[in-house]
Amino acid sequence: MTEHYVIIGNGVAGNEAACHLRQRDPESRITIITAGRLLFYSRYELPRLFHEDCDWRDFLVNPVEYYVENRINVRRNSFVTHVDAQRKSINLAHKESISYSQLLVASGGATNLPAELSDFAPLLNRFNLYTAACQVRDILPKKGKVVMLGGDVLGLDLARNLINEGYQVILVATEQTFWPHRVDPDERKLLLGALTDMGVEVIENAKIETIQEGAPGMSARHILFDDGCEIFADVVMPFFGLLPAADFMMGSGVDFERGLLVGTNLRTTDPSIWAAGDVCQIWSPEENQYRFYYGWQNVKKMGEIAARNMTGDDIHWETATDHKMYIDENRQIVSPYWEHD
């Protein structure tokens, strides 16, 4: 009987898995389900929007023909609401049910917004999707001022691009700065110094009291700190890392903590359900705990491992992988998590 592989998520892990599944099981049905409207595009390339005249086509990783040739059915604008592991089916928000032989959850991570900032969410601009990135590009005036809250590696990548294009960047540093790198206090000091050298204005030990809309004719955002200081900005962006986007797995019977709990073979506690990418916590025998692993290369590798194991292999994730952020000879900070194909 023809296998039907369903992949929830249209990112690096999901597409890598689809590619390997097609190679290893040419007769199978493969369906990718994504909440987005676009085919797989490179989020890592989104900062190009600030220095190139480009649109969504320029970010696509694979052309449309690739999906046709490889018979990979991409269901876009489809929101998964529930996974029924017993019936081996998933429910979509528009009341459709799709059956699977094996399911790969690769739905990635959503922007983490700390609770104390949730009231200000409508005043914050994200950079996690193409549409969100375009919105930032459109509202940010030339040489405008961007305030970054947190400053994870995705934010810092954007920061260095913006600086190069002549924008002003203010970083309000928090404990999530440099996420997901684990940096000790000495390293942190050096890295923040390097950021300053790069032209980023760094604010440390400041607690945000409120974020307001700017007065007409003034900067669009006004941030007040608890020590009475204030800054004005054109855009305020949160970069506090990612949270697994897999609420739809609640109640499915699959073990879930912050992410889907998987073994080093990336199989969940349900034999027909696998997980890869930012959504899964992989058991680390070395550290005796479940861990997340991020970055294009890691996530891509996970997609391959999941696909191979779904089709009969028994290969395992090397869980000891940890990447360090460093400062290069030009005093530029570099993160291995920025590397991508």
Next chain:
Amino acid sequence: MADHEIRTIRLDENEDFSNTQSYGQRIVTPVRFSTDPRDIGWVRENIPCQTACPADTNVPAYIRTIMEERYGRSYELNRLANVLPGVLGRICSRPCEAACRHGWPGNGAPVAICHLKRAAGDHKQIGHRITEDLYTPTGKRVAIVGAGPAGLAAAHDLTTLGHDVTIFEKEDRPGGMLSYGIPEFRLPRDLLELEIHNTIRLGVDLKTGVSIGSGENDVKITDLLRDYDAVLLTTGCAAAIPLPLRNIGRDDDVSLSVDNVENGLDFLMELHRGEEKQVGKRVAVVGAGFTALDCARVAKRLGADDVAIHIRTTEEYIPVTKDEIHEAKREGVIIHGLRTPVELLSDDEGRFRGVKFVQNRLGGWRSGGRRQAIPIEGSEFDEPCDTLLIAIGQKTVTDILDVQVDLDRWGNVRLGQDGMTSIPGLFSAGDFVNGASTVVEAVGHARKLSVRMDTWLMGRERRKKVVKISSVDEPLRQRSFDFIPRQEMPTEPLSERINTDNKEVETGYDQTLALEEAKRCYLCYHKYEIDIDNCIYCRACIEVAPRDCIKMVDGVEIKGDGTYGSLHEASEWDKVGAIWVDNNECIRCGACFKVCPTKCISITRNEIFYQDL
């Protein structure tokens, strides 16, 4: 109604019409009362919210009356089942929502039943008339020990049944855990006091500050048994379970011996008695229930910077509502899963400085849909903190008894079939019997126990359970209602919470939100039936059905208790014996009713009702 024939059966609430069903014409009867097990079984199986509610609340009925903007009536329908609708509309554990058909796979999110309960209370008119079904005085005297939710519910029901009730409460205020265990930002005290007042205003004699026990100044159970016709123990689970740790005895309580380590329940009770409580900047809470969440949120309000709840399994399996988790997180509480405390850490001077945890993995299933946590050997790690609040559960205290009653293996009171303990005339209800549970379970149990007490006191049953079946002229829902998203509960902004004392966090639905949410209810008490003698098998109903809810069958299983079981679907046309509405799948959209050319589909409303015997 001219296009179909209507026969009206005369209205008599005490007559049993369960055997008068007939076919061959569309029969619409205004109301009838049935004791047929198929009808009682239908209600039990097809109205999952009501079945899941320990108090047996008629959920569809009260939501329907909200749609009609009859908030007072909705409140009264709630009050028939539990005497504290406004309270439970805020702090109920919501087993109904877990069972709600709207939350079943493919149907979306469950209806916000609890929020609607609150809306009924919030929007009823000032000076709203309360209705009570009062029985004539019996002359029987009942003593109730404990004025918590179980005691209050029982006091109300026993009073309406005509008995003279006296409650003995050791605290200064009634309410038990409602008054002393739940923070005001979840349960405003003025509302609680009002509903308690309504509960006992029928003549309950409430004696507060009275200690029951075997001490010299205590009132003794034996005295109550002598002075009253029956005694009901509803003292709940008021003792915290000590935290089991390595290298300490099973019953040793570290909260008694280590500074800055407290039992969460004691912490909350002392706070609500008016004591000044303090916490450190870093607070760790261990436990996974409402008490743990309350402790964490209170700690935030007392000035803690970092508050973390440490749980043995994961968020998915902790017995609290998702809303409570969401609000706690919004307030900055962090939840760490898969860890069990194994040791307390102290500095060189012996002061508490943190907790050593062991990492867990999830194991097999426990009862109640919970999971086992399996510690991983060698995975210990330290978590520094200044204050530890322990909220891992509660237990009953039986040393208040000066009589010997049979206990079960958990130390809870064992009851007989008649609801009585091993001592004649001594009854018990709520957590004192069932162990630590929820407010709605305590209320529900007390309500059932009151009926048993009444039977014992009067020497006979005075009421019987029937199904009230009323005709419904047309579908009360529209298909578009199925696509309304669940309405989120409005809340105070964070800036108005932490820095202001005890402001209620949830602000309640306004009438627009309440109406919108009420529309989502499938009204599962509506039963759609096809009169197969009039059906022409045109399949029109099947064509318009949005789900696989109308089936061609060759038979229906009848269970041992007389209720309907599964449908035997016919695979071939010549085997079809009937077209049948699968009420399990039916979302009461009414599409089949509207399209039927022969009007052979009828709708009835089916509700549990109690008739006098």
